[in-house]
Amino acid sequence: MLFISRDFLVDIVDHALDAYPLEACGLLGGIREEVNKVYRTRNDAASARIYELNPLDYLRADRDAESQGNSIIGVYHSHTHSEPYPSPTDLAQAPDPSWHYVLVSLKRKFPSVRSYRIIDGKISEEEVVLIKV
């Protein structure tokens, strides 16, 4: 399960819309299953089909999260024209089995958000629970 506030969820969707038609990406700071901060990061690929999260943005986010007693617990990115489901590339390049993988699809009129765990090459969708902060 991923626990996230409405504001953070809106921020992720806004980022995806701001970046359109390119893919957006960012990191989730928090503790285990609860998101305490969203870090917008640059997509170095500047592409509508792939993302490469800017390494220095990751370093800054990681330091900020650690300084607040959090850690990076996941990554989000947008699929501009496809379903919110991890692609073979997402699967192959998933860096950390403890992470949450959030996908925003802009394929339809209304954005849709899904979250997944990717462990040992297996994808499983998890529930996204909105929380009040």
Added chain:
Amino acid sequence: MAVEIRIPTVLRPVVSGQSVVKAEGETIGELMKNLGNEYAGLAGQILKEDGSMHKFINIYLNDDDVRYLEKLDTKVSPGDVVTILPAVAGGIF
């Protein structure tokens, strides 16, 4: 000279769960080699068999990505902090 190295969550299981370890070396390459010698599970995760860096790992000396410095030949100094983070990427294919 011992330098502090920050370990990403994905690699912590092979360093007994530690978020920070210390390793000896004068360059990033020496640090990584010695780190690999101390923690066997770490060796192949950071460096390839030919001794070069895996492309899916980023190593930082303080605020700088060592790929934009002297890569593994980048010299370290007392008080430096080295951070290892995975490369994060994906796409629609």
